[in-house]
Amino acid sequence: MTVARRRAADGTFRDAVHRIVRQIPRGRVCTYGDVARLAGRPGAARAVGRLMAEGAIPGLPYHRVIGAGGAIGGYGSGVAFKAALLAAEGVTVRRGRVVDFARLRWSASQGNATRRRPV
Template sequence: MPEPSTYDRIYAAARRIPRGRVSTYGWIAELAGVPGAARQVGYAMAALPAHTTVPWHRVINAQGRVSIRAGGDPRLEQRFLLEAEGVAFDANGRVSLERFGWRGRRRKEE
């Protein structure tokens, strides 16, 4: 069986984010085994098809903000989805990573 691709590992890490919690691009990179590759996580999220089951909306930037995406502006959609899960935004449009952040733990390699 071939090794999972980096994108597959990123998507697997994102699927682990619990409902009502958020993770950062950097945290997902660490969980996927590519520390320091936050930008690559962003590329992977942007490459997802429209009707994906990967909870892309739970991945935000390190400042606790929803990031601008190329090809449109689904920031409002992302915020709406997060708020529907109980994630709160402050007056500046930030999520408290202390309250809602999820870092997970890297799973041991088999």
């Protein structure tokens, strides 16, 4: 491997966050705090938000990362566009809040098929 690929998985917080965000299924959402916790740094929600703003990896579903309690959070191109992207996946956003956030909330451990009761 060449040193040029130092952006690859190296155990850094940033890489951990990127890998997690990439796993969020379509039609589901995850909070900044959740991502931080999954990355092994509970409480680093703010740091996660900053990484989202960087958008270092195009193609990642950054729009699926929202605020605590289902708050829409922010977005580089505007929260309106973020809401539109979510709507396109079947996630309804009303008054800056994700409807049925509790059910659409995603966790790495359940992303597979642990859902015993489909929506």
